Every structure is written in C-alpha cells, then in structure tokens.
Amino acid sequence: MFNNMSYLNSNQLKQYKEEGFVSPLDIFSKDKALDIRNEIEYIEKKLPYELEKSGRYNAHLISPLLDEVTHNSKILDAVQSLIGENILVCGTTLFIKNPNEKGFVSYHQDAKYIGLEPHNWVTAWVAITDSNEENGCMRMWSGSHKDNLKDHDQKFNEGNLLTRGQTIKNVPKEKTTPLILKAGQMSLHHPTVVHGSDLNKSNDRRIGFVIQSYIGTNVKQILGKNSVQLARGIDEFNYHEIIKRPQSLLKESDLKIKKKENDNLQNIFYKGSSKKGSY
Numbered sequence: 001m002f003n004n005m006s007y008l009n010s011n012q013l014k015q016y017k018e019e020g021f022v023s024p025l026d027i028f029s030k031d032k033a034l035d036i037r038n039e040i041e042y043i044e045k046k047l048p049y050e051l052e053k054s055g056r057y058n059a060h061l062i063s064p065l066l067d068e069v070t071h072n073s074k075i076l077d078a079v080q081s082l083i084g085e086n087i088l089v090c091g092t093t094l095f096i097k098n099p100n101e102k103g104f105v106s107y108h109q110d111a112k113y114i115g116l117e118p119h120n121w122v123t124a125w126v127a128i129t130d131s132n133e134e135n136g137c138m139r140m141w142s143g144s145h146k147d148n149l150k151d152h153d154q155k156f157n158e159g160n161l162l163t164r165g166q167t168i169k170n171v172p173k174e175k176t177t178p179l180i181l182k183a184g185q186m187s188l189h190h191p192t193v194v195h196g197s198d199l200n201k202s203n204d205r206r207i208g209f210v211i212q213s214y215i216g217t218n219v220k221q222i223l224g225k226n227s228v229q230l231a232r233g234i235d236e237f238n239y240h241e242i243i244k245r246p247q248s249l250l251k252e253s254d255l256k257i258k259k260k261e262n263d264n265l266q267n268i269f270y271k272g273s274s275k276k277g278s279y
C-alpha cells in the first residue's frame with residue numbers, strides 16, 4: 001500500500017520551496033494511528049496531568065509508540081530531502097483539540113520564538129486522528145516563508161494553544177490553505193511559514209503529534225538549552241546534549257527526564273515574557 005522510498009520527489013520539493021509546506025505525505029496506516037491514539041489515551045488515563053499544559057512537550061520520551069514515530073524512517077527520508085542527512089530531533093509537541101473546548105492556534109511563525117539558528121530545520125505534523133476543516137486542521141499562508149520574520153503580538157487569549165498567544169495581525173484567512181490529513185499522514189512546514197488553526201467543531205478529538213523540530217546538526221539553540229536525539233547520520237558539531245530513547249511505557253526514570261527537559265523548554269519559550277501560559 002505504501003512506497004518504501006520516501007524521499008521527496010521534485011514536485012514535492014517544489015511545493016515546499018514555493019509554498020513553505022508539503023502535504024499530504026503517507027507515513028503509516030490508520031490502524032497504526034489508532035494504536036498510537038490508544039497509547040496516548042492510556043497515558044492520559046493513568047497519569048491525568050502528564051500530557052497537560054507544558055506536559056504536552058516531549059511525550060516521545062515516555063511513550064515507545066511516539067518514540068517510534070519520531071524515528072520513523074519514512075519521515076526521516078522526507079526530512080533528509082530538506083535539511084540533509086545528519087538529523088537531530090529537538091523536541092515534540094502533542095497538539096490535542098478536544099471537541100467542545102476552545103482550542104485554536106493563532107497565526108504565527110515558528111522561527112520567531114523557537115530559538116533555532118540557522119533555519120536548517122523543518123517541522124513534521126503527524127496526524128494521529130484525521131485532521132480537516134471541521135476539526136480545526138492547520139492552515140498555511142502559502143509563500144509567506146519567503147518574507148522576513150513578522151511582528152507578533154502577545155495575546156494571552158483563552159483557548160490559544162500557543163505559549164504566549166503569539167499572533168500575526170491581518171493574515172488573509174481566505175488565502176490560507178487547509179492541510180487536510182488522514183490519520184497516518186503528515187505535513188512538513190518551513191520555520192518561517194505563517195500558520196495557525198481554528199476551533200474543533202466536530203464530535204471527536206483532533207490529535208496532532210508534532211516533531212518540533214527536526215534540525216540539522218549545524219543548528220544551535222540560541223535561547224537556552226535543548227537536549228536532542230540523533231535521528232540519522234552523524235553529529236559532527238555536538239552542540240547539544242543527547243537524550244536517551246524510552247525502552248518501555250511510562251518508566252519512572254523517563255518521566256523524570258521529560259520533566260527536566262520541559263522545565264528547560266519553559267525557560268526558552270518564556271524568554272522575555274513576564275507571564276507563564278499553557279504552552
């Protein structure tokens with residue numbers, strides 16, 4: 001059903017270059033996506049606060065199935081086409097929108113806040129459930145990655161899933177492209193493309209597992225400290241500490257590693273901000 005070779009073809013490379021994203025890309029089956037959803041929901045049941053607020057970062061450090069996605073060779077082939085053969089995983093985020101909740105993501109550019117320089121990195125948004133216009137899929141402002149970084153307001157408005165409610169004003173929503181994905185597909189987006197997402201108006205959850213981001217080994221974290229995992233190739237720069245992969249689900253020592261890593265992240269995300277939010 002799926003190809004073995006997953007390097008991006010010339011049309012896909014052209015789409016990324018011109019539009020700042022490439023989508024959809026087939027990664028794993030619907031059944032696999034359901035297994036992953038079940039593992040996420042098992043964690044939520046067993047440890048109700050573990051994936052909430054800043055806990056939604058780096059769940060791949062405590063969940064073998066999310067770890068497997070993070071190191072999936074199809075994803076890495078596509079990522080290699082964009083950033084080269086030496087690839088680090090810098091972190092992951094679960095973007096979950098429950099039905100009847102106010103979750104949305106204001107229009108922003110990742111590069112404005114993530115602190116990763118140079119921009120030899122790419123973000124993979126992996127659909128664990130279907131993601132569509134009804135349940136609030138991501139929307140991309142095509143071509144916006146070609147401009148400079150834009151001014152962002154900080155709006156701590158209710159329901160905004162971003163750390164500080166980073167918001168670019170006057171985004172022409174009618175010109176944005178919805179990234180419609182089936183469970184098991186993914187999109188890749190550029191560090192400077194403007195994107196956001198609307199409310200979930202469906203009766204089911206929308207779950208995106210986001211590798212945020214895959215970085216080239218030449219990329220530094222300029223706002224703080226980020227541990228990484230080697231996903232492919234060799235790290236000839238050694239700018240970051242290496243973090244280990246989980247061997248089993250919810251191991252006590254892995255939970256501690258995740259907590260420590262997420263505390264570091266809070267410092268990066270709140271640099272220059274007086275207020276702590278939910279991101």
Ligand SMILES: O=C(O)CCC(=O)C(=O)O
Binds near residue numbers: 110137208210
């Ligand atoms: O999941 C969403 O709706 C937004 C995710 C996002 O902003 C990102 O992956 O950079």
